[in-house]
Amino acid sequence: MYSWMELGRLRISTSQRGKLISAGYSTLSSFSSLTPSHLARELMIPEEEAAQILKAASDNSRLDNTDGGQAIVNGAQTAWEMLHEEQLFPRITTSCADLDDILGGGINCKEVTEIGGVPGIGKTQMGIQIAVNVQIPVGLGGLGGKAVYIDTEGSFMVERALQIAEASVSDMSEYNDLLRKSHACQVSTKPIDILENIYYFRICSYTEQMALINYLEKFISEHKDVKVVIVDSVTFHFRQDFEDLALRTRLLSGMALKLMNLAKTFNLAVVIFNQVTTKYTEGSFQLALALGDSWSHSCTNRVILYWNGDERHAYIDKSPSLRSASAPFSVTGKGIRNSASNHKRIKLM
Amino acid sequence: MAEKLIKEMGLPKSMANVFAARNITTAKEVLSLTEFDLMHLLDVGMAQVSSAVARISEVACPPYQTALSLMEQRVQKEEHGGHLPTDLKGLDEALCGGIPFGVLTELVGPAGIGKTQFCMKLSLLASLPAVYGGLNGHVIYIDVESKFSSRRMIEIGVKSFPDLFKMTGVIQEMAGRILVLRPTSLSKFTESLQQIKESLLQRQVKLLVIDSMAAIISRGYGHGASRQHLLGWHISFIKSLAEISRIPIVVTNQVRSQTHEEGCQYSFQVQRTEDPAGYDSHLVAALGINWAHAVTIRLVLEAKSGQRFIKLAKSPMSPPLAFPFNITSAGISLLNDIGTELKGAEINRIHYHGHSEIINFDGKGCSDKWGKPT
Numbered sequence: 148m149y150s151w152m153e154l155g156r157l158r159i160s161t162s163q164r165g166k167l168i169s170a171g172y173s174t175l176s177s178f179s180s181l182t183p184s185h186l187a188r189e190l191m192i193p194e195e196e197a198a199q200i201l202k203a204a205s206d207n208s209r210l211d212n213t214d215g216g217q218a219i220v221n222g223a224q225t226a227w228e229m230l231h232e233e234q235l236f237p238r239i240t241t242s243c244a245d246l247d248d249i250l251g252g253g254i255n256c257k258e259v260t261e262i263g264g265v266p267g268i269g270k271t272q273m274g275i276q277i278a279v280n281v282q283i284p285v286g287l288g289g290l291g292g293k294a295v296y297i298d299t300e301g302s303f304m305v306e307r308a309l310q311i312a313e314a315s316v317s318d319m320s321e322y323n324d325l326l327r328k329s330h331a332c333q334v335s336t337k338p339i340d341i342l343e344n345i346y347y348f349r350i351c352s353y354t355e356q357m358a359l360i361n362y363l364e365k366f367i368s369e370h371k372d373v374k375v376v377i378v379d380s381v382t383f384h385f386r387q388d389f390e391d392l393a394l395r396t397r398l399l400s401g402m403a404l405k406l407m408n409l410a411k412t413f414n415l416a417v418v419i420f421n422q423v424t425t426k427y428t429e430g431s432f433q434l435a436l437a438l439g440d441s442w443s444h445s446c447t448n449r450v451i452l453y454w455n456g457d458e459r460h461a462y463i464d465k466s467p468s469l470r471s472a473s474a475p476f477s478v479t480g481k482g483i484r485n486s487a488s489n490h491k492r493i494k495l496m
Numbered sequence: 497m498a499e500k501l502i503k504e505m506g507l508p509k510s511m512a513n514v515f516a517a518r519n520i521t522t523a524k525e526v527l528s529l530t531e532f533d534l535m536h537l538l539d540v541g542m543a544q545v546s547s548a549v550a551r552i553s554e555v556a557c558p559p560y561q562t563a564l565s566l567m568e569q570r571v572q573k574e575e576h577g578g579h580l581p582t583d584l585k586g587l588d589e590a591l592c593g594g595i596p597f598g599v600l601t602e603l604v605g606p607a608g609i610g611k612t613q614f615c616m617k618l619s620l621l622a623s624l625p626a627v628y629g630g631l632n633g634h635v636i637y638i639d640v641e642s643k644f645s646s647r648r649m650i651e652i653g654v655k656s657f658p659d660l661f662k663m664t665g666v667i668q669e670m671a672g673r674i675l676v677l678r679p680t681s682l683s684k685f686t687e688s689l690q691q692i693k694e695s696l697l698q699r700q701v702k703l704l705v706i707d708s709m710a711a712i713i714s715r716g717y718g719h720g721a722s723r724q725h726l727l728g729w730h731i732s733f734i735k736s737l738a739e740i741s742r743i744p745i746v747v748t749n750q751v752r753s754q755t756h757e758e759g760c761q762y763s764f765q766v767q768r769t770e771d772p773a774g775y776d777s778h779l780v781a782a783l784g785i786n787w788a789h790a791v792t793i794r795l796v797l798e799a800k801s802g803q804r805f806i807k808l809a810k811s812p813m814s815p816p817l818a819f820p821f822n823i824t825s826a827g828i829s830l831l832n833d834i835g836t837e838l839k840g841a842e843i844n845r846i847h848y849h850g851h852s853e854i855i856n857f858d859g860k861g862c863s864d865k866w867g868k869p870t
Contacts, residue, residue: 266788267810267843275812278563296563301599301739302792305567306577306592307813345563351736354556357527361553366560386786387728394528401530422789434762453762457840462764471764478815 158203166190167200179204180231182285237290239281239375239416241273242315242483245474246461255448256290256374256416259407261381263421263436264452268459269478270420271302272311273452274379276483277418278345279308279315281375284336287319292374292415293344295363299356299383303347312341314481346370353384353398360402367413376409380420382437396441403445419446452476458486499524505555511548514538523556570597580622580703580744581629583656584821586833587806590814591793595744600735600790602709604749604781605797606848609804610823611748614797615705616649617827618746620656622703623673628660633702635674636692638685640711644676655826682726685712689733696741703744704737710750710782724786731790747791751779751846760841779846800847808835809843816843 157164157175170189172178178186179201187197238253247253254260254277264270278296283289296303316338346366350356367373381402389395410417426435436443436451443449449465455473462473475486500523502515518538520526526549529537534545561569570578579593588594595601595618603611619637624630637644650671654661661667679685695701706712713727738745781788788794794810806828807818817835821828 266785266791267794267816271812295560300790300792301735302812303563304592304596304812305563305570308563309567310813339564342564342567343562346560347563347566348558348560349739350558351739352524354524354527355558358523358553358556359558361527361549362557365550365554380789383790384732387732387790389728390725397530398528423785425785428763434760451762451764453765454840455765457842462762464764480815 157200159200163190163192163196163200166192175204236414237285237288239277239290240283241476242276242280243474243476243485245485246476246483249461249463249469249472249474250448250450251469254375254416254418256414257410258447259403259410259417259419259445260448260450261419261421261436261446262450262452263423265423265434265454268452268454269476269483270452271300271304271379272307272478273483274377274418274420275303275308275311277375277416278377279311279341279482281416282336282341282344283315283319287322290374291372293346293370293372295346295348295367295373295376297348297350297356297359297376297378299350299378299380301349302379305342308342308345309338310480311482312338315341318481346373350384353389356384357398357402360405363409364405364412367409367415371413373413373415375416375418376406378406378417378419380422382420382422386422386437392439396439399438399442400445403442407447500556502526502552505552507548507551511540511544514540515548523552526552527556574742575626575631576629578742580618580631582618583621583629584806584819584828584830584833586817586819586830586835587808589833590808590817590835591811592813595746596793597744598738598742599745599792600738601744601746601793601795602749602791603746603795603797604751604809605846606751606779606799609797609799609848610821610828611797612643612707613648613652613823614828615707615746615748616644617652617656619674619703619705620649620653620670622744623670624657624660628657631702633673633700635703635705636696636701637674637676638688638704638706638712639676639678640685640706640708640715642678643707646671649674651825652827655824679712682712682715686730689730689737693737693740696737696743701741701743703746706734706745706747708748708750709787710748713783727783727787731787735790749787750782751848752782754780779848780844781846796844796846798847800849802849805847806830807838807843 159167167178167190181189181201183194183198183201186201187194190197236256238247238250238255240247240253241250262270262273274296278294281290281292281294283291285291316336319336348359350359363376367376381399385395385399406417406419409415422437423434424437425432428435434453436449443465446465447467448463448469451462451464453460453462455475458475459477460473460475463469463471477484477486502521502523503512505512505523507515515521515526515538526534531542531545531549534549535542538545574597577593578597579588579591579595580597581588581594582591603614605611615637619635621629622631622633622635624632626632650661650667653667653670661670677688679688692704696704709730713723713730734745734747788810791810792812793808796807796809798805798807804821804823805818806821808814808816810816816838818838819833819835820831822831823829
């Protein structure tokens with residue numbers, strides 16, 4: 148397809164098209180990955196207008212598929228576009244470089260990641276860390292987003308969140324000092340700002356949990372800057388006092404589907420925590436994540452946190468794109484960090 | 497919120513009538529069905545069902561708070577920042593001020609290690625006036641095994657706070673604030689829990705102690721699914737009690753020996769041929785992994801080489817630490833306020849080495865004979 152055709156087909160005004168061409172953007176791909184504010188500066192137009200242009204461009208690239216003569220379903224994407232998008236969206240770091248490595252750079256947006264582990268392994272701490280890290284500004288390689296924290300167990304400790312936020316702010320300004328030689332970018336984030344950007348829901352029954360998952364779509368469309376939804380834990384209310392297992396399976400799979408849609412629609416990461424149970428397989432009792440076999444199909448990625456001797460490890464149990472691997476991590480006063488013993492690095496399995 | 501009535505949710509009249517006609521009255525009933533089930537049941541279109549479910553969900557969903565407002569509300573408004581100080585300096589520091597309000601804290605350990613002693617001390621502390629570090633409130637103590645001793649508790653008080661307890665009437669007032677319940681069966685226990693739910697909100701109850709949870713559960717039922725189910729109900733109920741009333745709940749758990757077939761590994765882990773520590777006698781908590789997930793803080797009390805330790809085995813705010821302690825006439829006290837950090841299986845393992853020696857000699861000045869911690 149010719150470039151002038153690409154621009155010509157965009158649903159934007161003639162003057163906007165003129166501005167694009169005169170700024171040197173002659174193809175869609177040349178500007179479609181810019182942020183609205185960047186494009187606004189380039190074209191000297193208001194940011195809203197830039198956002199409109201970008202939206203028109205992304206709508207158009209979807210329409211493009213028709214030209215390929217492929218069978219088209221509304222909302223479908225080609226694998227090429229998906230690859231492009233994957234590279235576009237930054238990931239949420241876990242603050243443990245080894246774990247980020249095996250996750251392909253961190254927690255992925257547009258995906259549902261399930262994390263499970265025994266009591267005391269650090270699930271809630273990991274949840275708080277992710278809620279803080281999603282707020283790392285774009286200028287420092289983060290998402291600059293906000294977090295929804297769904298606490299079903301009452302284990303979210305706000306004092307601990309403050310400690311992790313304080314450590315994160317001091318890390319950010321340290322990192323910024325290193326960068327400052329080339330860029331002048333001030334870290335103005337304060338720990339209490341980080342706490343203010345965590346929307347905390349305390350859920351006391353499975354009905355409330357279902358209601359909240361349904362309501363999230365509306366909530367997030369009103370709070371577009373939410374970039375991660377954390378459910379700690381998905382298991383609790385479904386594990387206690389639930390006799391009808393068929394109903395439980397139906398409700399859980401419905402919930403998983405809704406969370407997946409949410410992740411796709413709003414380009415955000417969904418992280419759900421699961422508990423552990425013992426299961427009798429192959430003649431012995433073993434640990435396994437709770438909620439049964441049909442649930443284990445529900446999430447895109449599954450990470451298991453476990454004790455490997457005296458060290459905490461994370462293991463990629465299931466992922467369509469990542470290979471099975473394990474990496475050590477540690478829980479420190481500052482939050483989740485690399486394991487102190489550096490001699491044991493990532494192990495591919 | 498789950499029990500909210502459909503007819504009070506501001507649905508379009510026609511839709512509200514359809515729900516009423518099918519005898520669906522609460523949000524819980526609607527949300528237990530999928531949208532397809534609802535279409536089938538109500539015989540209306542997808543669009544109407546979706547918008548009704550969206551509306552019902554919005555009403556049934558609890559409101560959010562930012563973590564900042566949560567902090568302002570808890571840390572700044574509640575007594576001692578939302579914690580009951582344990583009077584054990586090292587432990588309080590690790591727990592950001594003490595046993596937190598609104599969650600379950602578990603004490604697990606072998607018989608005679610000091611769980612009840614700790615519970616009595618906490619009860620006393622919660623009843624003390626705020627100037628002495630207490631919560632100035634009432635305490636409900638569910639004493640399943642008849643181990644609570646008023647005499648011992650008062651002794652702890654007199655030795656720990658001599659100035660306060662010298663005043664006339666203090667002993668009576670403090671002891672009068674502690675209400676001891678002795679349920680004889682599981683059904684009585686369940687019944688009194690439900691009564692407690694109401695009185696917690698009306699009275700100035702600042703602490704609930706259940707000593708011991710494992711005993712009452714095992715007294716009621718045998719093993720298997722019914723026990724799991726029953727435990728599930730209690731976990732859920734006690735956790736919601738803590739949450740609604742915003743008080744600390746302290747629960748004790750017993751120990752049992754670990755059986756060999758028990759899983760402690762995932763299928764992807766390489767099977768260890770022989771646990772090097774396998775012959776070393778150790779115990780595990782009596783209530784299993786489902787329970788362990790439910791408690792927010794787990795404190796393990798154990799004996800190792802003749803020395804008692806209190807271990808912070810699970811906590812969302814502290815690394816796993818171990819503190820040596822002993823029990824004197826003033827109650828439980830730490831020998832060292834700087835904890836040793838633990839790793840791996842050591843965190844949850846419950847030792848009882850030289851346990852009998854301490855039980856027999858402790859408090860008589862002989863404990864030193866049994867050596868220092870290794």
